[in-house]
Amino acid sequence: MTCLRFARITSRQGDDELTVESEYSPDSDKIMSVSLGPQHPGAGHFRIRLWLDGDYVVRSDPDPGYVHRGEEKMGEYRNYIQNVPHLERPEILDSSNTLFPYALGVDELMNSKIPPRGQYLRVIMSEINRIISHMYFLAIQGYFMGHTTMITWCMGDRDFWIDLGERIGGARVTFAYIIPGGVRNDIPSYAIDKGLKTCDWFDKRMDEYEKIFFDNPMVHQRSDKIGVLSRSDALALGATGTVARASGLSFDVRKDEPYSSYEDFEFKTPVLLQGDSWARAYVALLDMREAVKIIRQALKKIPPGQVRLKLGPQPRVPAGEVYSRIEAARGEYSYHIVSDGSPRPYRLKIGSPSFKNLRVLPHLLRNVHVADIPVIYWGLNYWPVSADR
Amino acid sequence: MPPTPPTLEPIRAKAFAAQIASRFPEVKVQWMKERRLKVTSSPLRMRELGLFVRDNMGFDHMSTVSAIDWIAKNELEVVYFIGSSTPGQEDFILAISEMVARDNPVVPTLIEVWKGAEYHERETHEMFGINFQGHPDQRHILLPEDWNDLPPLRKDYVSPGR
Numbered sequence: 104m105t106c107l108r109f110a111r112i113t114s115r116q117g118d119d120e121l122t123v124e125s126e127y128s129p130d131s132d133k134i135m136s137v138s139l140g141p142q143h144p145g146a147g148h149f150r151i152r153l154w155l156d157g158d159y160v161v162r163s164d165p166d167p168g169y170v171h172r173g174e175e176k177m178g179e180y181r182n183y184i185q186n187v188p189h190l191e192r193p194e195i196l197d198s199s200n201t202l203f204p205y206a207l208g209v210d211e212l213m214n215s216k217i218p219p220r221g222q223y224l225r226v227i228m229s230e231i232n233r234i235i236s237h238m239y240f241l242a243i244q245g246y247f248m249g250h251t252t253m254i255t256w257c258m259g260d261r262d263f264w265i266d267l268g269e270r271i272g273g274a275r276v277t278f279a280y281i282i283p284g285g286v287r288n289d290i291p292s293y294a295i296d297k298g299l300k301t302c303d304w305f306d307k308r309m310d311e312y313e314k315i316f317f318d319n320p321m322v323h324q325r326s327d328k329i330g331v332l333s334r335s336d337a338l339a340l341g342a343t344g345t346v347a348r349a350s351g352l353s354f355d356v357r358k359d360e361p362y363s364s365y366e367d368f369e370f371k372t373p374v375l376l377q378g379d380s381w382a383r384a385y386v387a388l389l390d391m392r393e394a395v396k397i398i399r400q401a402l403k404k405i406p407p408g409q410v411r412l413k414l415g416p417q418p419r420v421p422a423g424e425v426y427s428r429i430e431a432a433r434g435e436y437s438y439h440i441v442s443d444g445s446p447r448p449y450r451l452k453i454g455s456p457s458f459k460n461l462r463v464l465p466h467l468l469r470n471v472h473v474a475d476i477p478v479i480y481w482g483l484n485y486w487p488v489s490a491d492r
Numbered sequence: 493m494p495p496t497p498p499t500l501e502p503i504r505a506k507a508f509a510a511q512i513a514s515r516f517p518e519v520k521v522q523w524m525k526e527r528r529l530k531v532t533s534s535p536l537r538m539r540e541l542g543l544f545v546r547d548n549m550g551f552d553h554m555s556t557v558s559a560i561d562w563i564a565k566n567e568l569e570v571v572y573f574i575g576s577s578t579p580g581q582e583d584f585i586l587a588i589s590e591m592v593a594r595d596n597p598v599v600p601t602l603i604e605v606w607k608g609a610e611y612h613e614r615e616t617h618e619m620f621g622i623n624f625q626g627h628p629d630q631r632h633i634l635l636p637e638d639w640n641d642l643p644p645l646r647k648d649y650v651s652p653g654r
Contacts, residue, residue, distance in 0.1 A: 168634040175619075176644055176651055338577060341554040341608020352577060354553075360527060360583035426528055426573055426585055428555070439558040439573065454556035454573070462611050491634055 134161060139476065141169045149487035151464070151480070155473065163468035165461055171491040178451035182417050183209055186448070188279050193455065194489040197236040198277045199228045200431035201455075201489070207362055208427035208440045209283035212420050218409040221285030222364040227298070227401045228271060228280050229363075229429070230394040234264050234305075236432035237387040237394075240484050244384050245316065247477035248325040253316050260308060267301050270294040283418065285411025295402050302399045309392060317385055326380035330467040330479035333378060340462045344434020345390065345484050349375050349382035356430040367404075368397045380482035387484070390432075417446050433457055433484045457490035504584065505529040508549065515544055522589070530571070530587035535599045538590050542572075542605035550578030551586050557612035559620045563647040566594045568620055572602060572609065592622065601627040619645040 133156060140150040150166040174193060178186050190205055191198040203225065210217060217225075238261035245253020265275050271290050272278030280287050316322055332342065337350040347354045355372040357365045373389030375382040422444040428437035434456030441450040460483050467479050505524035512519055512531055519541065522530040533541045545551045555573040562569060571589040576582060592599050601624040602609050613624045614633045621643035624630065632639060642649040 168632070168636070171634040173644065173651070176649075180651065180654065338552055339607045341606065354575075354577070354582070424523065424530070426587065428585070435555065435575075437556055437573070439556065439571070441560055450558070450560045452556065452558035454558075458611065458615075459556070459608070462608055 141166075147487040148491075149485070151468070151476075153468070153473075153476075158472055158474075160468050160471050160473060160476065163465050165464050167458075167461065167487060167490050169491065170488045174492040175451050175453060178448055180447065182446040183283060183420055183448065184414070184416055184418065186451070187282050188277070190453075191277050191279060192488075193453070193492050194431075194433075194457075194486055195276050196239050196486065197232050197432045197489075198279075199225075199232040199272075199281050200236075200429060200436055202279070202281045203229055203363075203431070204427045204429045204436050204438045205440075206281050206283045207429065208425045208438045209418075209420060211425045211427060212423050212440065212442055213283070213414075213418065214421075215284060215412055215414075217285050217363070217412070219364065219406045220289075220408045221410040223401050223405045224271070224286045224290055224410055225281050225363045226365065226368070227290070227398055227405075228268070228278065228286070230398045230401075231264055231268050231271075232278075233394045233432040234391050235261055235268065237391050238264065240387055240432075240481070241312075241316070241384060244380075244478070244481050245322075247481050248322055250316065250319070250322060256312070256315075260305070263301055263305075267294065267298055270297060282411070284414040285409070287411070289410045290405070295405070298398060298402045302395050302402075305395055306392075309388065309395075312388060317381075317388065323381060326384065326478055326482070328377075329380045329475050330471065330482060331377070331379045332463060332467060334376075336466060337378070337463070340466060341459050342434075342463050343459050344431070344456050345383055345386050346460050346463060347434065348373060348390075349386045350378035351376045354435065356428055356435055360428070362429060368400045370396050380478045383482040383484070419446075420444070420448075428454070431456055433486065433489070434459060453492050455489045455492060457484075457486045458492075460485060461490055502526050502529075504581070508584070508586065511549060512541070512545070515548075516541055527583050528585050528587065530589060532569075532589045532591065535590045535592055538588070539600050539602060539605065541588060542602045545574065545586060545588065546605055549576075549586075550581060551576045552606075553577055554606035554608035554612065555585060557609055557616050559616050559622060559645070561594075561620060561645065561647045562591075563594070567591050568594050568597050568622060570599055570616065570622060572606075574606070597622040598625055599623070600625050603627060619643055621646065 135155045137153045141148055148169040152164040153160055154162040191201045194201040238257045242254045242257035269275050271294050272280040332350045334351040337347050353372050353374045358372050370393040373386055375386050420442045422442050424441045426439050428435050437454035439452035440448055443449040502524045508529050509521045520532045551574040553575040555575045558571045560569040569589050569591050571587050574586045617630045618632045618635050
């Protein structure tokens with residue numbers, strides 16, 4: 104019955120959003136317009152406007168901006184060191200990776216060479232944050248699929264990584280650890296042992312995750328072939344990170360453009376071809392396996408020496424323009440920094456992966472059941488605060 | 493002063509610049525690095541340039557759209573950062589930019605070239621007041637619908653309390 108309509112609309116490819124709209128006019132009495140969010144507990148501070156035909160989503164229009172704080176404008180009022188703490192606020196789950204490209208950009212502008220120990224510590228903290236962020240992602244994804252074990256286990260195990268981050272960076276969530284010129288402080292020796300133990304324990308833990316979450320028929324039924332994104336669409340829509348890698352694109356800045364000694368470590372870029380919600384969650388698990396590998400290698404062969412350069416409270420940054428990027432948990436995180444030689448940046452553009460992936464959402468939220476919306480939405484690993492900046 | 497690392501000769505950036513110059517001789521190279529190249533074109537030929545770099549040079553992936561308010565020159569600059577999935581040049585980011593007058597900033601949209609530019613252009617439109625001609629939907633995306641002030645990322649807009 105509904106399958107006919109389903110086939111008719113999905114058979115079109117590419118620029119079809121507007122065609123669907125003309126066919127199902129929003130004013131038609133058959134179509135109901137509903138707001139999902141911004142106060143929905145699953146949506147975060149984010150609204151999706153939906154046009155529904157019974158149980159089917161005909162069209163959707165994401166509406167971000169509820170937590171826009173003007174980070175870019177704030178950046179123009181503060182000097183390069185004062186910018187450190189507020190720039191990691193948009194993405195507290197992945198705070199080190201949020202600061203990492205900023206630090207790389209300022210380093211490039213100042214032409215400074217980071218000591219090897221500082222580079223390794225940046226890598227360790229970045230990978231710990233990747234695990235923290237992916238664990239949260241898997242927890243909520245499990246919650247949306249009705250898998251209570253997944254949220255309790257992932258949230259619980261995530262805490263061990265937060266503890267490790269606390270031992271290195273001193274804070275629990277917003278570390279402000281990766282700063283221009285290196286990292287804020289050295290790693291205490293007991294944290295190295297603790298880190299290696301956590302890696303060994305987590306490897307075993309992930310084997311259990313694989314059995315209990317990903318080989319689970321319930322999880323397969325709830326997420327297989329839901330929200331399928333083809334490779335060509337992922338490329339055209341500008342997808343990045345787990346979304347791109349689940350659709351067969353092998354984007355990984357760590358491999359493509361090794362920064363901060365990533366070329367020293369052995370790891371793979373997991374790529375899946377299915378492009379559905381299951382693959383987007385599974386690619387996160389594979390990412391964590393690689394992250395553990397990198398942390399173990401980095402902890403074992405961390406070189407001695409300094410961890411940061413002395414820049415002073417107000418470093419002089421020469422005039423110039425730089426585009427720096429790294430692979431954060433959610434994808435490519437980039438900064439476009441323009442300096443005119445003054446103590447403050449002339450322009451600071453934050454390119455967050457959540458905003459880059461946002462264009463995929465209205466593309467996927469068409470001709471799907473209302474019950475599938477949470478799985479598709481959270482499968483994009485979207486973080487409203489990071490997208491709004 | 494920190495030690496200066498040896499500067500690498502940007503061989504590939506030079507090759508890409510030459511490839512663009514062979515077709516668009518008026519395009520100016522702003523700067524080049526080992527893995528970055530920024531060129532400036534006139535807004536009139538921007539779409540043509542976009543199609544050329546996408547189809548002939550393999551830059552198929554929109555990374556970010558940024559803009560800069562050069563208030564002293566009375567100009568706005570729109571910069572598109574484009575990545576590539578072509579094997580061997582995944583590490584390269586090509587930046588193509590255009591300068592436009594601050595009083596009446598109208599530039600063509602590049603959505604037909606890179607569909608992913610849609611929300612980035614919407615954001616640039618509201619933050620800098622740049623009008624993207626041909627853009628299907630220039631509603632506010634991050635700002636409130638009833639924002640009734642200067643575009644906030646322009647230099648003459650002063651944050652409240654400053």
